[in-house]
Amino acid sequence: MGYKITLIPGDGIGPEIVREARKVLDAVGKKYGHEFDYTEILMGGCSIDAYGVPLTEEAVNTAKASDAVLLGAVGGNVGNSKWYDVAPNLRPEAGLLKIRKDLELFANIRPAYLYSELKDACPLKDEIIGDGFDMVIMRELTGGLYFGERHTESVNGVMTAVDTLTYNEEEIRRIAIKGFEIAMKRRKKLVSVDKANVLDSSRLWRKVVAEVSKDYPEVEVTNMLVDNCAMQLVMNPGQFDVILTENMFGDILSDEASMITGSIGMLSSASLGKTKLGLYEPSHGSAPDIAGKNIANPIATILSAAMMLRYSLDLDKEADAIEAAVAQVLKENYRTVDIMSEGMTQCTTTQMGDLIANHL
Amino acid sequence: MGYKITLIPGDGIGPEIVREARKVLDAVGKKYGHEFDYTEILMGGCSIDAYGVPLTEEAVNTAKASDAVLLGAVGGNVGNSKWYDVAPNLRPEAGLLKIRKDLELFANIRPAYLYSELKDACPLKDEIIGDGFDMVIMRELTGGLYFGERHTESVNGVMTAVDTLTYNEEEIRRIAIKGFEIAMKRRKKLVSVDKANVLDSSRLWRKVVAEVSKDYPEVEVTNMLVDNCAMQLVMNPGQFDVILTENMFGDILSDEASMITGSIGMLSSASLGKTKLGLYEPSHGSAPDIAGKNIANPIATILSAAMMLRYSLDLDKEADAIEAAVAQVLKENYRTVDIMSEGMTQCTTTQMGDLIANHL
Ligand SMILES: CC(C)[C@H](C(=O)O)[C@@H](O)C(=O)O
Ligand SMILES: CC(C)[C@H](C(=O)O)[C@@H](O)C(=O)O
Numbered sequence: 001m002g003y004k005i006t007l008i009p010g011d012g013i014g015p016e017i018v019r020e021a022r023k024v025l026d027a028v029g030k031k032y033g034h035e036f037d038y039t040e041i042l043m044g045g046c047s048i049d050a051y052g053v054p055l056t057e058e059a060v061n062t063a064k065a066s067d068a069v070l071l072g073a074v075g076g077n078v079g080n081s082k083w084y085d086v087a088p089n090l091r092p093e094a095g096l097l098k099i100r101k102d103l104e105l106f107a108n109i110r111p112a113y114l115y116s117e118l119k120d121a122c123p124l125k126d127e128i129i130g131d132g133f134d135m136v137i138m139r140e141l142t143g144g145l146y147f148g149e150r151h152t153e154s155v156n157g158v159m160t161a162v163d164t165l166t167y168n169e170e171e172i173r174r175i176a177i178k179g180f181e182i183a184m185k186r187r188k189k190l191v192s193v194d195k196a197n198v199l200d201s202s203r204l205w206r207k208v209v210a211e212v213s214k215d216y217p218e219v220e221v222t223n224m225l226v227d228n229c230a231m232q233l234v235m236n237p238g239q240f241d242v243i244l245t246e247n248m249f250g251d252i253l254s255d256e257a258s259m260i261t262g263s264i265g266m267l268s269s270a271s272l273g274k275t276k277l278g279l280y281e282p283s284h285g286s287a288p289d290i291a292g293k294n295i296a297n298p299i300a301t302i303l304s305a306a307m308m309l310r311y312s313l314d315l316d317k318e319a320d321a322i323e324a325a326v327a328q329v330l331k332e333n334y335r336t337v338d339i340m341s342e343g344m345t346q347c348t349t350t351q352m353g354d355l356i357a358n359h360l
Numbered sequence: 361m362g363y364k365i366t367l368i369p370g371d372g373i374g375p376e377i378v379r380e381a382r383k384v385l386d387a388v389g390k391k392y393g394h395e396f397d398y399t400e401i402l403m404g405g406c407s408i409d410a411y412g413v414p415l416t417e418e419a420v421n422t423a424k425a426s427d428a429v430l431l432g433a434v435g436g437n438v439g440n441s442k443w444y445d446v447a448p449n450l451r452p453e454a455g456l457l458k459i460r461k462d463l464e465l466f467a468n469i470r471p472a473y474l475y476s477e478l479k480d481a482c483p484l485k486d487e488i489i490g491d492g493f494d495m496v497i498m499r500e501l502t503g504g505l506y507f508g509e510r511h512t513e514s515v516n517g518v519m520t521a522v523d524t525l526t527y528n529e530e531e532i533r534r535i536a537i538k539g540f541e542i543a544m545k546r547r548k549k550l551v552s553v554d555k556a557n558v559l560d561s562s563r564l565w566r567k568v569v570a571e572v573s574k575d576y577p578e579v580e581v582t583n584m585l586v587d588n589c590a591m592q593l594v595m596n597p598g599q600f601d602v603i604l605t606e607n608m609f610g611d612i613l614s615d616e617a618s619m620i621t622g623s624i625g626m627l628s629s630a631s632l633g634k635t636k637l638g639l640y641e642p643s644h645g646s647a648p649d650i651a652g653k654n655i656a657n658p659i660a661t662i663l664s665a666a667m668m669l670r671y672s673l674d675l676d677k678e679a680d681a682i683e684a685a686v687a688q689v690l691k692e693n694y695r696t697v698d699i700m701s702e703g704m705t706q707c708t709t710t711q712m713g714d715l716i717a718n719h720l
Contacts, residue, residue: 093557123594128483145525150560160528161564165505168520195608197453200510204521230612231619234483234594248555252590252612259591 002035003313004066011045011092012286013296013349014072020298020353021070021305024325027357028309028318039066043099044074044092044286045083054095060102068312069099069279070305073286100141105271105279106171107178108139108250109307112257112267112283117330120341121262128235135240136186137257138179139250141271143171144201146247167201167246172208178272179244180216188219189241193229193249205246226253233257258283265297265338268304270311278312280304294348297336299326302356325359362395363673364426371405371452372646373656373709374432380658380713381430381665384685387717388669388678399426403459404434404452404646405443414455420462428672429459429639430665433646460501465631465639466531467538468499468610469667472617472627472643477690480701481622488595495600496546497617498539499610501631503531504561506607527561527606532568538632539604540576548579549601553589553609565606586613593617618643625657625698628664630671638672640664654708657696659686662716685719 007022009015022038029036041059048054054074063069075092076083083092099105113134114122122129148164176192183190192209194202206223213221224232226249232239233256245253258264267283282300290296303326310319329352335344336352347355367382369375382398389396401419408414414434423429435452436443443452459465473494474482482489508524536552543550552569554562566583573581584592586609592599593616605613618624627643642660650656663686670679689712695704696712707715 088557088563091557097558123485123488124483125485145555146558148522152560152564155528158528158530159564160526161560162508163525163559163561165523165525166520168515168518170518195505195611197448197451198457198506199523200512200521201523203448204512204519227611227615230590230616231624234616234619249612251555251587252609255587256590256594256616259594264591 002037003068004037004039006063006066006069007038007040008043008069008071009040009046010043010072010074010286011076012073012288012291014074014286016292016294016296016349017282017298017301018070018072020349021301023353024302024322024357024360025305027360028322031321031360032315032318034315034318043071043095045076047095048083048090048092053090054092055098060099063099063103064277066277068277068308069103070301070308071279071281072301073282073284075286076288097146099279100271101147103277103279104142104273106140106142107175107272108141108269109182109272110137110139110254110258110267110269110283111135112137112254112261114261115263115266115330118263118266118339121339122260123262124234124237124260128237130238133237133240135237135257136182136242137250137254138175138182138242138244139254140171140175140246143167144247165199165201165248167204169204169208172205173212176209176212176244179242180212180219183219183242184216187241190219190221191224191229191240191243192221193224193226193243193245193253195226195249196223197225201246209244229253230256233260254283263339264300265336266299266303268300268307270304270307272311276312278308280308294350295337296349297338298349298353299336299356302326302353321360322356325356328359329355362397363428364397364399366423366426366429367398367400368403368429368431369400370403370432370434370646371436372433372648372651374434374646376651376654376656376709377642377658377661378430378432380709381661383713384662384682384717384720385665387720388681391681391720392675392678394675394678403431403455405436407455408443408450408452413450414452415458420459423459423463424637426637428637428668429463430661430668431639431641432661433642433644435646436648457506459639460631461507463637463639464502464633466500466502467535467632468501468629469542469632470497470499470614470618470627470629470643471495472497472614472621474621475623475626475690478623478626478699481699482620483622484594484597484620488597490598493597493600495597495617496542496602497610497614498535498542498602498604499614500531500535500606502607503527504607525559525561525608527564529564529568532565533572536569536572536604539602540572540579543579543602544576547601550579550581551584551589551600551603552581553584553586553603553605553613555586555609556583557585561606569604589613590616593620614643623699624660625696626659626663628660628667630664630667632671636672638668640668654710655697656709657698658709658713659696659716662686662713681720682716685716688719689715
């Protein structure tokens with residue numbers, strides 16, 4: 001069967017890692033008899049260079065008309081680049097925020113787990129790691145401070161900036177449902193993170209999560225304050241299965257969680273909405289300093305492609321095959337430089353893509 | 361000379377640890393010829409029990425009329441206590457927010473450093489710890505989401521909650537100045553943390569910090585996004601000297617930073633305003649589960665008392681003496697249970713207080 005895939009190579013290492021993911025998808029297609037029909041669109045700095053905006057309406061329409069979107073990364077070094085001396089809505093990252101909003105991708109899923117083969121790269125001590133950890137951050141992605149009204153104005157001669165954090169019960173309910181659904185497929189433990197001792201939006205969040213939880217009596221739910229969660233991630237990451245939280249808290253906590261794995265180059269993510277159409281991207285950024293050197297780790301993007309097969313195209317078997325190939329290549333001790341250690345075989349971006357494609 | 365000290369024992373382990381800090385202050389007074397005149401006020405759950413509100417106006421006035429305030433901790437187990445089934449402004453923590461606001465304590469200083477004696481308790485691996493770390497989080501404490509307008513209302517039948525994040529340039533300038541002042545007394549490195557790729561308030565923050573930095577040419581300033589900072593704290597804590605940030609980001613990052621030290625029972629904090637009057641408290645909470653057992657670690661509160669002597673009473677020599685006494689007791693291998701390890705001598709809350717007082 002044929003599937004329409006929008007590819008967004010983006011900036012920095014984006015094009016290199018998306019190329020490898022495409023290589024792996026093609027190998028999957030060949031093996032299982034699927035045709036992937038790719039259309040590339042520009043987003044981020046490359047789109048600014050070409051069109052003066054980080055994402056055109058045409059590009060959005062292309063994405064909307066496809067079955068799924070696979071993204072590399074967008075942006076450069078903030079404050080250090082020609083792309084950043086402009087209004088915020090014209091900067092590379094604005095493309096990412098726009099596509100999330102235009103495609104209504106309200107649910108961002110970021111797995112963070114310890115690879116047993118890469119335990120040495122984990123910054124945490126063995127006593128803290130214990131039996132390892134394997135969690136998923138379910139982050140609300142189209143609400144809160146990111147999309148609230150904002151303005152800067154002079155109040156009696158004093159410049160004053162205002163951002164608004166808004167959530168309504170429907171926005172909270174739909175992300176909470178996604179959180180509980182994923183918890184049901186996992187260890188059935190959900191920690192909802194908020195700042196209910198301060199914020200009205202967090203109190204509404206807590207109330208709606210409690211309501212939704214009634215439909216999932218098997219899931220053990222607890223509430224945790226965001227500051228406490230930032231501590232618990234470092235102290236006892238093994239306690240978490242699913243973390244459900246709003247946009248800004250999710251931004252901070254998912255980055256913290258990905259870093260405690262020690263293998264951010266391995267972590268994929270999915271952004272989902274009401275339809276099957278989703279956007280898939282590595283958890284890491286565009287790493288402009290290593291762009292073009294053929295040393296970036298393509299695994300996070302390749303695993304994002306696997307998530308894409310699973311969530312948007314219902315190709316579970318094919319997704320499993322990619323994940324198994326990645327595991328096998330790691331087991332055979334191949335490593336890109338970011339996860340390199342003694343006794344392993346170092347390989348380039350393209351070599352890693354080839355290895356995974358060949359192991360399918 | 362005589363000093364008026366307001367003591368707020370608060371809830372949970374608060375009374376036990378404040379008692380030990382007072383013991384140490386009395387010993388300092390005796391040695392150096394100062395008189396500390398204490399008045400106790402109620403705040404938090406104990407005030408709710410006594411007066412139905414977490415902090416009375418009279419209590420605030422007592423605090424205002426004193427030279428400094430020393431606090432234990434307030435609150436209980438959220439969602440698990442008689443104090444929490446009421447409106448948010450009547451809960452224990454509301455007392456803390458009220459006293460910060462009423463005393464205009466806009467600058468919260470939270471040191472986070474690795475005690476070489478307690479390195480084993482640090483959750484990070486030795487390679488990450490490197491030569492250790494020693495940072496200060498300078499958190500804005502009376503603005504942002506904590507004190508913005510908020511409400512919950514039905515919009516076309518859908519419950520909607522709104523919180524507002526507001527900062528004006530004066531609020532940013534005064535905390536930035538405090539941040540640069542403290543950097544000048546330290547290693548002269550300041551990282552200003554914001555989310556300028558999304559928030560208007562962060563863009564104003566960045567602009568004002570850049571302006572203030574011109575008056576401190578010796579201080580090396582960098583901007584860092586909050587999600588990146590959450591990662592860097594785990595990956596390379598040694599890079600930080602002073603972290604300057606707004607209220608909510610500071611709440612999250614300071615808790616993360618305190619946890620990576622592995623010794624949260626040792627970390628003090630100060631909240632300062634325009635005058636000398638400051639509020640001093642341990643970085644940890646009220647730990648209701650261990651309250652009354654005489655096992656809590658009083659060191660964070662004792663070191664907070666030392667900060668109080670230094671910042672509010674200009675008694676530097678006396679503050680140094682307390683810090684030296686704490687260091688000496690640790691060197692002699694005395695430990696409360698939270699920092700206990702093999703070969704050390706375990707002691708109770710009161711024993712630890714006695715030991716430190718006797719070492720002055
Ligand atoms: C680039 C930025 C706007 C974005 C965010 O804050 O959501 C990024 O940090 C992420 O987490 O995907
Ligand atoms: C208790 C709570 C309101 C408070 C805060 O969020 O400021 C606490 O977490 C702190 O950091 O002092």
